[in-house]
Amino acid sequence: MIPIKIHTQPDDSTCGPTSLHAVYRYFKDSIQLSEVIKEVPSLDEGGTLEVLLACHALQRGYKARIYTYNMFIFDPTWIGLSNEEIILKLEEQLKYKKGEKFHRATHAYIEFLRLGGELRTRDLNKGLLREYFDQGIPLLCGLSATYLYQSAREMSDETGKSIYDDIQGYPMGHFVVLCGFVDDQKCVVVADPYPDNPSFQNNYYEVKTTHLINSIMLGMATFDANLLAIQPPTIKPVQA
Numbered sequence: 364m365i366p367i368k369i370h371t372q373p374d375d376s377t378c379g380p381t382s383l384h385a386v387y388r389y390f391k392d393s394i395q396l397s398e399v400i401k402e403v404p405s406l407d408e409g410g411t412l413e414v415l416l417a418c419h420a421l422q423r424g425y426k427a428r429i430y431t432y433n434m435f436i437f438d439p440t441w442i443g444l445s446n447e448e449i450i451l452k453l454e455e456q457l458k459y460k461k462g463e464k465f466h467r468a469t470h471a472y473i474e475f476l477r478l479g480g481e482l483r484t485r486d487l488n489k490g491l492l493r494e495y496f497d498q499g500i501p502l503l504c505g506l507s508a509t510y511l512y513q514s515a516r517e518m519s520d521e522t523g524k525s526i527y528d529d530i531q532g533y534p535m536g537h538f539v540v541l542c543g544f545v546d547d548q549k550c551v552v553v554a555d556p557y558p559d560n561p562s563f564q565n566n567y568y569e570v571k572t573t574h575l576i577n578s579i580m581l582g583m584a585t586f587d588a589n590l591l592a593i594q595p596p597t598i599k600p601v602q603a
Contacts, residue, residue, distance in 0.1 A: 364543040364552055365389065365501045369566055370396055372556040375525045376409035381556035382503050382538040383416045389501060390595050406467060410536065413505040413589045414471040420593040421478040428481040432580055432588040436468055442484045446476040468586050487576050489548055495592055496543045504579050505587025508537035511570070511578040512562040536585030551575050
């Protein structure tokens with residue numbers, strides 16, 4: 364198991380920077396959590412996108428690879444094109460599709476590709492996860508907290524705090540770090556910056572691999588559904 368040490372997120376909207384900081388810490392990067400939170404861009408409605416975490420890592424000199432399952436942003440036929448070709452496709456798509464979050468995500472992916480990030484897609488299964496775990500590389504993922512925790516959907520109260528409401532609520536996204544398999548590979552060990560989650564009540568827990576994979580795929584509802592692998596430049600990259 365990969366020895367990830369994760370802080371508890373300071374508030375409801377900082378799970379992304381807190382998860383990213385845990386990966387930096389694993390790679391012995393001395394940046395403080397407060398700096399990561401300050402430097403990672405946030406969305407107007409709170410929270411961030413995994414691609415924005417990836418851009419932060421690239422700007423710090425890391426290599427970054429995103430495995431995306433987000434069909435809101437990417438057409439499956441684009442995978443395998445060069446970064447320059449995908450950027451042209453994204454820019455053309457912006458002429459026809461609306462939505463503030465869609466545009467914010469698209470511009471972030473354009474920055475990611477211009478910074479040299481790698482975009483990939485492969486069937487999300489145990490084999491893909493194992494390739495990284497076997498080399499001691501943690502995976503940061505953007506997923507559906509609603510499905511992962513099997514909790515009620517959520518909404519914000521008048522103070523901006525997230526509350527559970529099965530009628531008025533909406534699916535919520537979340538970021539966690541994947542640390543490796545339990546011996547039989549039926550479960551994955553998760554480092555979660557939110558210990559008060561309704562299902563596990565801890566920063567560290569095991570979740571069935573099939574349930575985790577479904578949670579990641581359903582992250583598309585909040586414009587994620589990604590796996591992010593960052594590596595210092597001194598580490599030989601995993602084959603795509």
